[in-house]
Each structure stands twice: as C-alpha cells, then as structure tokens.
Amino acid sequence: MLIIKQLVKKYMYTINHKKLGLNYFYFSMITSMSGALLATAIRLEMAYPGSPFFGGDSLKYLQVITAHALIMIFFVVVPVFFGGFANFFLPYHVGSKDVAFPRLNSLGFWIQSCGYLLIAKIGFMRNVYWTSNEKVENYFKMKNINNHSDLLFWDETNKFPIINSVGSFFKEGNRDKKKFDEETIKKLIENHFNKTLTPTLTENSWKLFFWKYINFIPETFWFLVQNAKTVKRQKRHITKCTNAAQTVAGWTFITPFSSKVKYTGVGIQDMLILGVYYAGISTTISLVNLLSTRRTLSIPGLRNRRILLPFVSITVLLMLRALAVITPVLGSAMLMLVLDRHWKTSFFDFAYGGDPIFFHHLFWFFGHPEVYVLVIPAFGIINSVLPSINFRRLASKHHLIWAIYIMNYMGFLVWGHHMYLIGLDHRSRALYSTITIMISMPATIKVINWTFTLINGFLRNEIVFSSVLSFIFFFLVAGFTGMWLSHVSLNISMHDTLYVVAHFHLMLSGAVVMSIFVGIYFYFPILFQTKYSRNFAHAHIFLYTGGHWLVFIPMFWVSFSGLPRRLHDFPAIYMGWQSMSTVGHFLTMLGVVYFFFLLFESKLEKKATILLASLIARFNKRANYYLAKLINFKLQAQELGILPSKTAIKHSFA
Secondary structure, eight states: OHHHHHHHHHHTSOOOHHHHHHHHHHHHHHHHHHHHHHHHHHHHHHHSTTOTTTTTOHHHHHHHHHHHHHHHIIIIIHHIIIIIIHHHHHHHHHTOSSOSOHHHHHHHHHHHHHHHHHHHHHHTOOSEEEEEEEEEOOOOOOOOGGGOGGGOOOOTTTOOHHHHHHHHHHHTTOOOGGGOSHHHHHHHHHHHSOTTTGGGOOHHHHHHHHHHTGGGOTTSHHHHHHHHHHTOSEEEEEEEEEOGGGGTTTTTTOTTTTTOHHHHOSSHHHHHHHHHHHHHHHHHHHHHHHHHHHHHSSOHHHHTTOSOOOHHHHHHHHHHHHHHHHHHHHHHHHHHHHHHHHSOOOSSOGGGTOOHHHHHHHHHHHHHHHHHHHHHHHHHHHHHHHHHHHTSOOTTHHHHHHHHHHHHHHGGGOGGGGOGGGTOOHHHHHHHHHHHHHTHHHHHHHHHHHHHHHTTOOOOOHHHHHHHHHHHHHHHHHHHHHHHHHSHHHHHHHTTBHHHHHHHHIIIIIIIHHHHHHHHHHTHHHHHSSOOOHHHHHHHHHHHHHHHHHHHHHHHHHHTTTOBSSOSOOOGGGHHHHHHHHHHHHHHHHHHHHHHHHHHHHHHHHHHHHHHHHHHHHHHHHHHHHHHHHHHHHHHHHHHTSSOOHHHHHHHHO
C-alpha cells in the first residue's frame, strides 16, 4: 500500500518538468500499443478479407482506421515531441529550473489522457448499442361507456375483426350486455369473415383470438387500461441499433457526412470531435507554457540572441509557434461542425447556402502543416545528435537553420495539393504544385548537410548511427514519393490509392518515429539514469526498419495498378502482395517488442544496480564498524598488557 501511495505521489501529483516529461514518454508507449493493435487488425483484414475481426463490415473497418490514425498522430507522436522532449530539455536549455506554469503543465498532461480514452473507445467499441428518443403520441380522451360507439368502426388499415363485429352489433341497437357474450361474437365473426378463415377458428384458437383483442372491447377493464396508457403525450422509445454507420466520415471528418446527424447519428462522430478538442486543448496549454518559459525564464544571453539554443529546442519552439497558428483553425472547423450537427446551422450544408469544400480547406490547412510540425522536430534531433556521435561539426550549420525556417513558413502554403480532385481551377493547381515542388529544396539542403557531416567522421555510437541512417533513407524515399503527388495528373491518378498510404506512413511511422528512437537512444542515460542492452537495440532497429520496407514497398507496387485505399475487399490477384505487407507489419511489431524488452531490462538493471549498491554500502558500513571495534579492543588489550605491543615484539626478536 505504501508503494502505491508513493507511485501515485510520484507520477499523478507531480509538477516537476522532468517527471512530467517521462510521464509523456510512458503515456505515448501505452497509446502506441493500442494503436499498434488496431493496425494489426487492419493488416489481418487486408491479408484475408472477411476475417473474424470485421466479418465483412466495411464501416467497422473505417471505424478502426479512424481510431488508429487519430491515436498515432495526436496521442503518440505529438506527446513525445511537445510533451516528452520539450518538457524534459527546454528548461535546461533556456537556463530555467522549471517551466513557467508547472501546475498548468500537469493539467495539460491529464487532459491529453482524457482525449485518448475517448478515441480509444471508438476503436474498440462494439457495433451494437442502445439508443433512445422521445416523440409525441396521438391519444384518446377518456370516454363515457355510453358514448363508446363512435370509437368502434371498421378500420381498413388495422382490420380488427372484433371492433368491426362489435361495432356492427352496437349499430344494430343491441345494447343488452347479456347478449354480448362469446356465442354472439362468434356468430358475428362467422357472418363478417370469409368462409376460408372461419374453419381455422377452433374452440381453443377462438378463445385465444378473443383474448388477443379484448383490450379493444369498451365493456372491459382492459379498454380503460389501454386508454390510460395512450393518454401520455410523450413516450420514450428505447431501441437497439448499430453504430457501424457512425464513422463513415473517417478521420478527416468528410462533410457533409460528418455535419449531418442523419448520416452519422449522435455518438461516435461527436466523440471524435470531443477527443480532438481535448488533444487541441492539451497542445495549446503546452505551447503557451513552453513559449512563456522561453520568453520569461531564459537567461539574458538567450533573450538577446547572443547564445544559440540546441537544435532540439530551436525546432520545438518554432513548431509551437506554428501550432499556435493552425490549432485555432482546426478548432474553428470542429466548432462549425458541431453547430451544423446539433444547432441546425448551415456552414457546410450546400442545400442552405453552405459549402462542404470549405471544411476541407480548413482541415487541410491544419493537416498538412501538421506533418511539418512533426517532421521539423525530428530534424532538430538529428542535427543535435550527428555532431556528438561523429566527432565533427555540422556542415553549414546556419544553412540548416535557414532551411528549417523556410520549410516551416512554406508548409502553410502547400495544403492545396490535397484539393486537386474537388475541381480547383488550373491557376490554383499550378500554384500549389509549384510550391509543393519548391518545398523539397530546403529538405534537400538538409540531406546534403547530413551527408557531408557523416563523411570522414569518427563513429562513436553504432546504435544511434544506424538509427540515423535508417531515418535518412526513410526521409529520402518519403520525400521523393511526395514529389510525385505534387504533379496534378499523377495526384489525381494516385490520390485515392495505397500510394498515399505508403508515402504518408514512410514519413510519419518511418522517418518521424525513427527520429524519436534516435533521441531516446542518444539521451537514454539522461532520461532513465541507466544503460540499455545493445543486443536488444540492434534487433529493434533491424526488425523495425526491415519490417517497414516490407510493409510499404508492396503498397507502392499495387497502387500503380489502381488498388484503392480505405477498402478491405479486393481482387484475389492482390492477395500475395497484401500478405507480404502483413508479414512486414508483424516484423515491425516484433521490433517494437524488442524495444519494450530493452526498456524493461534497463529498469530491472537499474533497480538491481541500486539494490547492489545499497547492499554494498550497508556491508561496508557494518564492516567498518566491526573493524573499528576490533582495533579499539586490540589497543585496550595492549594497554592492559594482555597483548604485546609492536615495540615489545621488536625488542623480543632483537
């Protein structure tokens, strides 16, 4: 119990920036496992369509894709950079003891966790749930028994035979209750029904037939009960329905599907929006806190720009400013989406003057700079690590800084190449295509500088070096394939194929995630105060890199034949390529398992080292105590003459 209290106090109530940074790292590890499980389900379905995970339900498949994308971007990569590395290193780099608002920093972490729980619930939610709605019922007022004949008529829609018979009976003036018995009603039914139906009414079935409609007979108590129930103006109806159709909009919130409750219902789509809001609030808290730390708590040299920050902090601060621009755009789009869904506005409803394309412009104005928000901190890690592992200064350091700034500002202007398929005019297409091609120039400058830095250097850390090489190759292939998408004709042909999936994942799960591993391996002794197993690290890098290439190279190949994305069913000719990608995914997952083994072993080794050091210290303390006692006893014995002294021994031998 004491250990639990200590852990709660250490991790839940802490406001220390180092411990919160570690909390972000551990949180990203947990969220990555859930995102990896969803990716495993996707790959198994793609390897064998109709697997038990989805059972041929395409909407459930889209639901899992949506949860996987949102978890990996907003709750894995973003917390590592702007929660883990930024919280841990930025106060040190600016010369501060802590961030500007420590308690606000802790609040941002727990808000991030709440958003993750909402998104994870979407991915693992069952496809059946209960819903309720209220509606106004038509009702009859309570009638006098003598005025009941106006209720009894032949209804062509309902065709209640008892009502017809009893109505005819009363209309004939037969008001005597004694004659209103079973035999009378039986004769009336025989007169009013076809002869083909009458023989089926046996003695037993006749009684069941009579009691089935007894609540429509005015003379009975059940008629009163029936009318008492229908008097209520409002009635709550609880129905069992499916939520599989709730995610047809996907993680890009495609309008008008996401803006209409009739398409997506009340439920999962609203949870998606709320989860994104939680992530945005947490990111806003982090950027305000860290930018305030840089502005108010930095040493005078940094304020006057006489001292250059490390590249990690430069890129993180630059991307925090970029997030301050694009996050309100996404928040505004989500707010308009909520208003369209529940308050009957028409921002994105073209039937009432809205424009669904307007939402796509808002989303991709956030979405494509978000890629650079994640990539540029990866550049900062590589720029910080290369000189240390290579014993050589960065080649043309100032050019690297200018390339980072140019890529950051140009990143706000390239979202339009996602909009070629909506019918942009040729001038806009030419503009966005040109800017997308030009943004490759600062990326090329960085690759050239990294190459010249690695030439004629002295290798110090082979683990970090192999991780850096893996990052560079991932970034080169992802950037080269992105150049193809800048061309209008190629983009229109490949936009909805697996080509985009492969390009996107090579950039994020390949290059960006590999840069995270580079930073963790390089700063491992600082972050965790222990060493790591090099065997596990080699296995992790090899399996993760090889598995990634095995996953996405087949996707590039099948995309040239036009295999679309977001579909889990496809012709059997692609089965072999999809199975190869699934095998590569499992190799990647095995590499991630080795990474977790590495962390676990390092923690155990740290605890064992601490325990051994404690035992050695206690043993030395106890041994020194008894040694001092022995020496004191010897001296006392010599003084009393019990033991001879060194001088007496020398005289005796002489």
